[in-house]
Amino acid sequence: MLARHADPIAAIATAPGRGGVGIVRISGKNLAPLIEAVCARSLKPREATYLPFRDAQAQPIDQGLAIHFPAPHSYTGEDVLELQAHGGPVVLQLLLARCLEAGAAICVRVAQPGEFTERAFLNDKIDLAQAEAVADLIDASTEAAARSASRSLSGAFSSEIHALRDALIHLRMLVEATLDFPEEEIDFLQKADAHGQLSKLKHTLAGVMRRTEQGALLRDGIKVVIAGQPNAGKSSLLNALAGAELAIVTPIAGTTRDKVAQTIQIEGVPVHVIDTAGLRHSEDEVEKIGIARAWTEIEAADAVLFLHDLTRAGGADYQAADAAIAALLTEKLPPRVPVIDVWNKADVEATAPAAGLRLSAKTGAGLDTLRRKLLEVAGWQSAPEGVYIARERHVQALRRVDAHLSQAETQLAAQAQMLDLLAEELRLAQNALNQITGEFSSDDLLGVIFSSFCIGK
Numbered sequence: 001m002l003a004r005h006a007d008p009i010a011a012i013a014t015a016p017g018r019g020g021v022g023i024v025r026i027s028g029k030n031l032a033p034l035i036e037a038v039c040a041r042s043l044k045p046r047e048a049t050y051l052p053f054r055d056a057q058a059q060p061i062d063q064g065l066a067i068h069f070p071a072p073h074s075y076t077g078e079d080v081l082e083l084q085a086h087g088g089p090v091v092l093q094l095l096l097a098r099c100l101e102a103g104a105a106i107c108v109r110v111a112q113p114g115e116f117t118e119r120a121f122l123n124d125k126i127d128l129a130q131a132e133a134v135a136d137l138i139d140a141s142t143e144a145a146a147r148s149a150s151r152s153l154s155g156a157f158s159s160e161i162h163a164l165r166d167a168l169i170h171l172r173m174l175v176e177a178t179l180d181f182p183e184e185e186i187d188f189l190q191k192a193d194a195h196g197q198l199s200k201l202k203h204t205l206a207g208v209m210r211r212t213e214q215g216a217l218l219r220d221g222i223k224v225v226i227a228g229q230p231n232a233g234k235s236s237l238l239n240a241l242a243g244a245e246l247a248i249v250t251p252i253a254g255t256t257r258d259k260v261a262q263t264i265q266i267e268g269v270p271v272h273v274i275d276t277a278g279l280r281h282s283e284d285e286v287e288k289i290g291i292a293r294a295w296t297e298i299e300a301a302d303a304v305l306f307l308h309d310l311t312r313a314g315g316a317d318y319q320a321a322d323a324a325i326a327a328l329l330t331e332k333l334p335p336r337v338p339v340i341d342v343w344n345k346a347d348v349e350a351t352a353p354a355a356g357l358r359l360s361a362k363t364g365a366g367l368d369t370l371r372r373k374l375l376e377v378a379g380w381q382s383a384p385e386g387v388y389i390a391r392e393r394h395v396q397a398l399r400r401v402d403a404h405l406s407q408a409e410t411q412l413a414a415q416a417q418m419l420d421l422l423a424e425e426l427r428l429a430q431n432a433l434n435q436i437t438g439e440f441s442s443d444d445l446l447g448v449i450f451s452s453f454c455i456g457k
């Protein structure tokens, strides 16, 4: 273990002030003196004991449950002491301070965010994908995201990665062995059907990639920006989707100035909806800033809902203004960002639009079709059962694996086979795969991942 991970750490492991019960936990080597000082007795392994937690004068700070998990059978793989106390912020702070004081001789310090889980990772209790799943479980914004984070935490994602890794290692062994017998190499690889193995591996990888992309979508969701002329009903649409009166709605054009954002969920997929100021030429200082902000949001969108007003769609001025906005959208958005034309106020008698979705923010008609359309542009294919949570980092790593396997295929198919190049591509593919579970990950990567945890985890 690295030196910086040597000292015992302590933290309040539950959000203080909210729960009825709060836990202070300590992890490290040789916690016996601390246990003796705070609990005034020894504890049976992994058994909850009701006792007073004592201060330096042996006065009780609180009465609660103490559990000692001797190493290596604990969350972190180190000795862990849990003090389950009453959940008030002051009592928990007192208890934490007491543990730091009683543990001064063994150098107990306050834990950094994610440090317990980082130790679980460093002690091989969990791999990196599972450690990330811990954070994703805590941060999950929908039930579907929480369930799939739990699936990743139990290893559903990791075991798919391990299966890929095992197949890859098998193929690498074959190639490396062939490298040792250069005279027979082509024959040898053919007999072992290296080509068949490689294409089977790529096929399996494609499936894992699809599921990982779905998992990342479930974690991160998509950002959808509602844009259009003033008065089209953008704020009304946000309110209708959110089921709450979040944004101000009036018949006055130019009502919305600042963006209004709300995360909704559609079939468990988080959709970050952003209502923006109506787009038009304006001399109003405040409105101009609002419109500039609208464009900033639009440029960062995964999808844009271009909202039109059916009741005004027949007017030449209205059409010209819409055409100007459409041209700007094409200019400013990368081609991968879809613009969905939506015609609002379908509850009012009006002539049909040329193309696009019709709905009424007022009555709710057409909203279900819009929701389905949003899932479609997001690329959501799954029913949420069976999905494991994943991150963009994992998707990127799998894409690198795929690229190296494609290179390997090319090498294998070439007339003059360069076996050392083939071997190198397979090695790089395995490296990329290992980055997901954290074998051979750099300290930089670990720093980024664990620093985003909450304190006490």
Ligand SMILES: Nc1nc2c(c(=O)[nH]1)N(C=O)[C@@H](CNc1ccc(C(=O)N[C@@H](CCC(=O)O)C(=O)O)cc1)CN2
Pocket (backbone or CB within 6 Å): 069, 072, 073, 074, 075, 082, 125
């Ligand atoms: N009180 C409490 N509840 C908690 C946690 C905790 O740390 N404390 N957890 C914190 O996230 C989660 C549970 N995670 C845990 C993971 C492993 C072990 C553990 O003792 N592992 C041993 C023994 C396993 C066994 O008996 O099967 C081991 O791995 O050797 C404990 C909690 C959620 N609930």
Ligand SMILES: Nc1nc2c(ncn2[C@@H]2O[C@H](COP(=O)(O)OP(=O)(O)OP(=O)(O)O)[C@@H](O)[C@H]2O)c(=O)[nH]1
Pocket (backbone or CB within 6 Å): 229, 230, 231, 232, 233, 234, 235, 236, 237, 248, 249, 250, 251, 252, 253, 254, 255, 256, 257, 276, 277, 278, 279, 344, 345, 346, 347, 348, 359, 360, 361, 362, 363
């Ligand atoms: N009949 C009808 N009226 C609607 C509908 N949606 C919005 N409106 C009305 O249209 C007017 C403008 O609605 P808003 O939601 O404020 O429009 P907006 O696009 O946010 O306007 P700005 O913030 O000014 O850009 C209000 O009077 C709404 O009641 C609809 O589906 N049907």
Ligand SMILES: [Mg+2]
Pocket (backbone or CB within 6 Å): 234, 235, 236, 247, 248, 249, 255, 256, 275, 276, 277, 278
């Ligand atoms: Mg508005």
